[in-house]
Amino acid sequence: MKNFTSIYSKREGLKPPELYEYFLDNFWFKAAGMENEIINEPLRGRHKADVVIIGGGFTGLSSAYNIRRRFPHKKIILLEGACCGYGASGRNGGFCVATSLIDRDLEDPDARKENLNVSLHGIEQIKECIDVHGLDCDFKENGMLDVAMNDVQVKIMQEECRVLREWGLDVETLYGKELEKEIKSPRLVAGLKTKQGAILNPAKLARGMKKIVEDMGVEIRERSVVTRVVPGKIHHVDTELGEAKTPAIVIATNAYSHRLGFFQNRLYPIYTYVIATEPLTSAQWDAIGWQNRQGLSDYRTLFNYMIPSIDGRIIIGGSDVKYYHNDGIAPGNNKTVSREILKDLVRWFPCLEGIKVDHAWGGPTATTLDQTPSIDKETL
Ligand SMILES: Cc1cc2nc3c(=O)[nH]c(=O)nc-3n(C[C@H](O)[C@H](O)[C@H](O)COP(=O)(O)OP(=O)(O)OC[C@H]3O[C@@H](n4cnc5c(N)ncnc54)[C@H](O)[C@@H]3O)c2cc1C
Numbered sequence: 001m002k003n004f005t006s007i008y009s010k011r012e013g014l015k016p017p018e019l020y021e022y023f024l025d026n027f028w029f030k031a032a033g034m035e036n037e038i039i040n041e042p043l044r045g046r047h048k049a050d051v052v053i054i055g056g057g058f059t060g061l062s063s064a065y066n067i068r069r070r071f072p073h074k075k076i077i078l079l080e081g082a083c084c085g086y087g088a089s090g091r092n093g094g095f096c097v098a099t100s101l102i103d104r105d106l107e108d109p110d111a112r113k114e115n116l117n118v119s120l121h122g123i124e125q126i127k128e129c130i131d132v133h134g135l136d137c138d139f140k141e142n143g144m145l146d147v148a149m150n151d152v153q154v155k156i157m158q159e160e161c162r163v164l165r166e167w168g169l170d171v172e173t174l175y176g177k178e179l180e181k182e183i184k185s186p187r188l189v190a191g192l193k194t195k196q197g198a199i200l201n202p203a204k205l206a207r208g209m210k211k212i213v214e215d216m217g218v219e220i221r222e223r224s225v226v227t228r229v230v231p232g233k234i235h236h237v238d239t240e241l242g243e244a245k246t247p248a249i250v251i252a253t254n255a256y257s258h259r260l261g262f263f264q265n266r267l268y269p270i271y272t273y274v275i276a277t278e279p280l281t282s283a284q285w286d287a288i289g290w291q292n293r294q295g296l297s298d299y300r301t302l303f304n305y306m307i308p309s310i311d312g313r314i315i316i317g318g319s320d321v322k323y324y325h326n327d328g329i330a331p332g333n334n335k336t337v338s339r340e341i342l343k344d345l346v347r348w349f350p351c352l353e354g355i356k357v358d359h360a361w362g363g364p365t366a367t368t369l370d371q372t373p374s375i376d377k378e379t380l
Pocket of ligand 1: 054055056057058059060079080081082083084085086087088089090091092093094095096097224225226227252253254255256257260271272273274317361362363364365
């Protein structure tokens with residue numbers, strides 16, 4: 001058994017697999033104590049399994065969890081190139097929300113409602129998993145506040161509020177003093193407050209799910225980069241040190257999928273970045289309000305958001321979303337974007353001028369060409 005630090009440190013002279021960054025300054029990893037986590041042994045030798053799952057993020061882990069619950073006697077092997085939670089799942093903004101309550105890119109209102117319902121069901125599933133297994137991931141169900149900065153955004157917000165009420169959701173629009181009770185920023189003119197939604201430490205969620213799934217009998221192999229999949233009636237999965245044969249396979253490799261030749265014309269990797277400030281003083285917290293500590297997102301794009309951490313920092317993501325040439329996989333930090341995020345934070349809260357950034361990181365996540373979920377009907 002090796003732990004995280006020894007695998008990815010210069011001391012041992014080992015390099016991480018080509019797929020990954022050498023060093024990732026991720027606050028969530030640190031707060032989850034990943035430096036001391038045990039990383040499982042790689043797959044070695046020849047194996048057979050009923051199901052092989054490639055990727056140990058939320059998609060792979062929840063596939064393992066649900067397949068195992070339904071088929072308790074099937075042999076399931078999950079292969080993860082680095083360690084569970086090393087991809088977007090352990091790096092993200094910490095929002096557990098029905099992302100963009102209304103999918104504005106979808107024209108069909110029924111499809112929009114269906115999207116929302118699937119998303120809300122996802123939140124319920126996460127809550128259930130946390131409750132049933134006592135998973136500690138700093139989950140706080142504080143709701144969500146979408147904020148508008150100008151008249152155009154206010155119109156979008158009001159329309160969103162009307163539709164969500166029609167669909168039976170408990171939402172409220174806030175202006176002036178009412179908005180100031182939630183958050184004090186000269187930049188904001190209105191807000192849409194929603195009860196649904198939580199914040200959490202995503203790395204703790206992923207590492208916690210790893211343990212749950214292992215306890216259920218799923219074999220998890222970390223440091224096992226899959227180098228090749230030969231599809232067939234029996235699929236052949238190669239890793240650097242081993243191989244597995246299986247009739248059923250789950251590709252849960254998100255932004256890295258094209259490297260294995262999957263979904264090349266359907267998905268592309270985009271990079272989004274996050275910073276964690278130093279902990280705020282209580283005077284700073286008083287100055288900015290935010291007493292209910294809910295997730296905040298604005299209407300500029302999907303990717304401008306912030307949450308408070310349980311130790312009093314602001315975790316904020318946004319500014320530029322990056323696409324690198326030829327679906328490139330880039331390092332997990334972009335200093336130019338980090339600086340822009342910090343500037344953005346000070347525009348939100350001028351009283352935080354001079355605040356220090358303790359951690360800055362980011363990562364790739366896959367998106368579909370039209371930014372909506374996609375299921376190939378032929379495979380249904
Ligand atoms: C910076 C950032 C902020 C975000 N903020 C939010 C947010 O606040 N809320 C939200 O809901 N979503 C957010 N997202 C998106 C969310 O994190 C992802 O949609 C989600 O984590 C995807 O999970 P996944 O399991 O599909 O992919 P991943 O977590 O990326 O997992 C894929 C796994 O596959 C492994 N892998 C890849 N190739 C191979 C291979 N060849 N062999 C073996 N293993 C391999 C990787 O190591 C990785 O662990 C954010 C994403 C980023 C990057």
